[in-house]
Amino acid sequence: MSNIVNIFVVSPDTRSERRLDLHTTIGNLKGKLELITGVPVSSQSLALYSTESDTTPIAELADDAKPLGFYGAQNMQMIKARRRVTDLNPSVSFTGQLTDTSQVDKFELTEEEYAARADTVLAYKQRNKVGRFADQAQELSPSAVTDTSHITLGARCEVESNDAELSKRGVVRFVGQTQFGDKSGVWVGVEYDEPLGKNDGSVQGVRYFECRPKYGVFVRPNKVKVGDYPVEDLLEDEEM
Structure with missing residues (x-):
């Protein structure tokens, strides 16, 4: 029996698997969760739930010396406290502040001011001829966009991202024609490892594959690289 389980971790600012x-041990787990939730170890109060909709926990993870397995944790359960990982000492934590924009001074530009700047995404795309600024001769041929010979269902993959620091990895769940209105052609459906997607495998009432909300996405074949792309996990270290 595997000693590794997939658990959803919820905090005021994050939700991830x-x-x-x-x-x-619960003590070591709190140390790992501090990097993700922003809640100091001394302020964390954790509980284990069967599902997100449950209001009664299976167990309060109160003994820092006990291992997670002592509490009977299983795949697809959820760690939260009073519905979320609770910060018992907000004065020494940033928890919740990341989503509170009420005290943030807003910096705004007019469209003309934005277009005149040289340090914007728009300026970058213009300089490097990206997107709508690309030379027509540089555009991919239809065959390059629709070639799916290298893409198989169930394959691990990585989807091209505009953010060089962000890896969008997952599993190929669908390859073929869709009914996306005027967006005809071949699409690849991917189930992401993290909630970085746009849907649950269905678009405009038509289901193409099954996955959790915000974990599904459809992209063109030329945006998908198939290969050995393991699941990335911030909690993995020498102890695990």
């Missing part, structure tokens, strides 16, 4: 070792 993590691979956790059942031998990890």
Whole structure:
């Protein structure tokens, strides 16, 4: 039996799925979760729930010396407290502040001011001829966009991202024609490892594959690289 389980971790500012070792003590787990939730170890109060909709926890993870497996944690369960990882000492934590914009001074530009700047995304695209600024001769041929010979269902993959620091990895769940209105042609449906998507495998009432909300996405074949792309996990270290 595997000692690794997939658990959803929820905090006021984050929600993600993590691979956790059942031998990890609650104290060590809190240390790992501080990097993700922003809640100091001394302020964390954790509980284990069967599903997100449950109001009664399976167990309060109160003993820092006990391993996660002691509490009977299983795949697809959720760690939260009173519905979320609760910060018991907000004065020494940033928890919740990341989503509170009420005290943030807003910096605004007119369209003309934005277009005149040289340090914007728009200026970058213009300089490097990206997107709508690309030379017509540089545009991909239809065959390059629709070639799916290298893409198989169930394959691990990475989807091209505009952010060089962000890896969008997942599993190929669909390859073929769709009914996206005027967006005809071949599309690849991907189930992301993290909630970086736009749907649950269905678009405009038509279902192409099954996955959790915000984990599904459809992209053109030329945006998909198939290969050995393991699941990335911030909690993985020498102890796990």
